[in-house]
Every structure is written in C-alpha cells, then in structure tokens.
Amino acid sequence: MTTQLKIAVIGTGMMAERMMTSFAEHPRLQINGICDVNEERVQSLAEKFQTTAYTSHQALLDSEELDIVYVAVPPKWHHEVATAVLQKGLHILCEKPLANSVEEAAELLELAQEKGVVNAMNFPLNYEEGTRQFEKLMQEDYVGKLRRVELRMEFPKWPRPRQQNSWISTREQGGFVFEVAGHLVQQILRTFGPITEVTSDLELPEDPTLSETGIVATMQLASGAKVYFNGIAGTAGMHSQDIELTAYGTEGTVKLSNYANLTQGKIGEEMTPVPLEDKVRTDELIDAFVAAVDGHSAELYDFQVGYDVQVVLEKLRKV
Template sequence: MLKIGIIGAGIISKSHISAIRKNSKVKLESIADINREKADKIANQYEITPYYDYKDMVQNENLDAVIINLPHFLHKECSIYCMEKGLHCLVEKPMATSSKDCDDMIRSAEYNGVKLMIGHVQRYFSENIKAKEIIQSGELGKIAFIVDIRNGLYITPQRPAWYLQKQLSGGGIMMNLGAHSMDKIIWLTDSNIKSIAGKVGSFNQQYDIEEYAQAFVELENGVSASINLSGCASFPVNETRIYLSEGEILIRTGIGLWVSKGSEYEKVDIQSKTDIFELQLNDFVSSIIDHKDSPIPGIYGKRIISAIEQVYQSIKEV
C-alpha cells in the first residue's frame, strides 16, 4: 500500500482526501500547511499527522508520494525537494509559473527516477469522455473548429492575496482557467497546439493580473479553437461547442452533453458520472505500482504553460 502525504490544506485538499479514502491501494498518512489551524483541523478530522512545514513531513514520514496543492509559485521548489527525496509527485495545475520552472521540475523527475503528474483533470469529466467517444466514432464527421467559453467573477474578496499577484500566481484568468480550456481542447482533439495568440485585460487596476482574456489556437492537426474567458460580472458559464462537418457537440461541464445534427439539440444520456479526483488518483497510483509512464507528465504541463506564455508575449508584440 502506498503511503501518501498532502502538502497544502486548501479547499482542493478535501477532494484529494476523499479520493484517497476510496482507493484501497493508498493510505493518507499526513498533511502539511503553514496555517496550523487548517492543518490541525484536517488532521483531527481524518486522524492523520499534521505538520506545519512540508520538509518536516517529508523527513519524518516514510512516504511514497505527495500531492502538492500550494500557491503556484511554490510548485517548483516543493516538488523538486520532494522528488530529490525519492517521492512521486502529483502537482496541481498550473504546473508552475514559467516554462523554465517546468523544465527544472521535469529534469528532477527524470534524474531521481520518480513520477511527476500534473493535475490537468479535463479528461476525467464524464461529459468530456462521452464527447470524445462521439468525436472518435466519426458519426458527426470531422471537426471544423471549437469554441470554449468560461465566465465567472474572477477577482473576489475570497481569493487569497497571492492569487491576485502575477509574480506569485503566474497570471490571472488565462493562467488559471485558460489552462483548463487548453487541456480540454488538446485532449478532445488528440492534437498539440501549433500556434496561439490572444489578448488579455482588466478593468480592475488594483491588481496586475488579467480578469478577461481571449486566445485563438491552431492545433497541429489543422483544427482551430477560440478560448473566451470573462471574469467580469457575467453569468457563470463553462461550456465548449465543437462544430463538426455533420453536426455539433455542446459540453456544459458538470451539467450535461448535447448533440445537434442540424436541428434541435438532443441531450446525450451519460450512464455513469465520474469523480474526477478518483480517476486522477487511480491513474497516478497505477503509474507508480505498475511502473508505467506518468499519464499526465511534466512535458504536458509545460506545453500548456508555454502556450499561456505565448498569449502574454503576443500582447507585448502588438
């Protein structure tokens, strides 16, 4: 049985803990967070050991792997420290705040012979899984283009301070939600990004991150896509429209899937709903136990960070 520790006791840690408790091949041993109250609360709830410095946890616990849920700017430092101690790492997205940091993480994983998996979860949503099945069946023909839209108030009082500082978060809505959009598009089409350009902006001058963004993507297989992100006061939306030669697929993540063949939309029956964190953990654990390649390796995470950097760079070049 693999022994796992969690680094970072934020909101997302609860989803990881739930997945761990449902997996018979792993055991949650400990949690680390500099916020003692948060660490103690989770430790008491799940009867595990709390730490207030992740290095103490790594040194004192006989762990096999860690799940890292820290502010983006700490992903590199923390993951490399853990990998140098021989621990496999599942790192929340985005992988890091720069492609250079991604390179350092990739090299560390290779040198230390451990698994590095990045938490890009779009492939685990039941709606996305079914949509890909329909695409690959060919019943709706070939993909012409994709439109991805994510709307929802981005700059809120609930955001931690680091989240709203580009140096610490890596960016705003493009870095955080755009990474999801790119992951979804790449996975659905089985094609990497060939070129990307875009525009970002903000009406809120208090922070140096963007609250709205657009990007135009050209994939290596010739399919194009647009990513449209609004963190302004708009109605919350998370949907992807895939236009094909013989119809259209509408994905509303977490809600459902619809198909049109030139007439009204028909809702697609999805037999089983997936828990994205359970599926993610299953893949992570399987790669370790069965000595398989990481299902979402560092090079994949770097591709998305590089694409986001290209969007930011394209603005400077205008």
C-alpha cells in the same frame, strides 16, 4: 498481503481537503503527514484525518516515511516544493498548473524524468463522462471535418464565491486563464492535437497586481483548424460560471457545457442532449496512480502533459 502506500499532502486548500478525503478512504493509502504554512488550518485537518501536522514541507519530507506526495500549494510554490519532493525520489501527484513559468515547468519535467518516479497532474476532466463522450464523438468523426473550436468562459464574479484565497485573483499566479482555462487547454490538446500558434489580447484592470478581467485569443491547431477563446469576468448574473467548449464541423456540432452537459446535432437538425452515465469518477485518478506505483499500466497525465499545457497558458496570459 498488499502493502500500504504512505502519502503526504503539502498544501491544504479546498481541493486538497477534497483529495485527502479520497486518500483516507482508499484501501491502499495511508496519510503520513500534511503541511501548510497556515498553522491553524493544518492542525485542524491533521486532527480530522488523524495524522501529523507540519508547517515546513522540508521538515515533513525529512521526518516521515513516504512513498507518494501530493503537491497542492499555490502555483508560485510548485517549483520549490515539487523539486524537494523529487530530490527525495518520491512519486508525485501535482495540482495544475505544473509551475509558475515555462522555465520552472521544464526543470520539473526534466527532474521527474531523471528520477524515474511516477509523476502525474491532477487534470480531473480526463476522468469525467462528459469530456470522455465529447472526445469519443470527435474520434467517430461525428462533426465531419473540423472547421473550428470555440471556448467560451463567463464568470459574473472572480474569484468564484466558493474559491476565496490570497492568490487566486493575483496577476502573478491567479486569474481564470491560469486557474480554469488550463483544464480546457489540456482537453483541447488531448482531443484535437498540438497547438502551434497562440495570439492573445488580454483585458487587464488598472491595478497591476490583479488578474485579467477578459481575454480574446486565437489558437492554431496543427490540423489547420483554429480555436477561438473568449473569456470574461465581472458580468451580470448570479451563476458561478458558464463554460462551453464547442466543436463545429462540416457535418455537425458538439457542445460541452459546464463539463457535464453534452449536446450534439447534425447540420440542419436541432441540438439534442447526449445521455451520460450517472457515474462518479473522482477516484479513478487515485486508482490509476496507485496502479502505476505498483508497476501497472494506468491512465495518467504526467509532467510532460503539464509542461505542454504550461507553454500554451504562458502564451495566453503573456507573462
């Protein structure tokens, strides 16, 4: 008989609740405790998912029988909470970014490797059809020799209407560079290889506690091609966001818009849509994590990936 894996959740924001739903529906997982400093919120979710509520992550770790912990606290607390989890020798799934600095990320990477546990980041774009097909076209040399990559982000309002909390707009641990660009930086590293140089020009508000309102940056790929990143928040428009990742080559162009719309075209031709499977992949990460805990090969993006992304992010936001 296949054993149940006991998982705890620390941090109960929007993403955590979504993940808890997937954990609760997974045949191999049992939620053994959730934790948040917001007592009303954690009690409500504990009732919803029929588990035990905690307001201290250490109390949860000391009290419950666990195999896995999902860390979804704000970035400022990743290092403290993830360290406590790893010290217990538990497998760990962490929200991005890995930590709140390169130094913290390096310490978590070293500790995870020392403990020998399964460790992974929640970089969900790796499991999406649009990003997979974008990468496939690059592997097939559809664009020919890569000339440049462009990353464009526009947010009429930051934080986005669906994402309101106490930290997302702060310079210390929020902003669209830290919160959103990390996903795309990880995809760029996965698809095009190492980033060797970063130059960044941030537009910052007068209030020193608030996050950036704009960025113009250049990233050098090991291949010699450059990545140009142009992002801005506070614009006209009623859309939530507009995000584009475009690869320009000697033979063609491929563009991924808002993660789900992929277009391609050869030089001298129109850009045309690339058909994508209508396939939900949200549970692939969880299936892969469970497989890894069982000792099988699995598609996971570990703390080394998280650290590599963190290095680039800190250069972009220059803190």
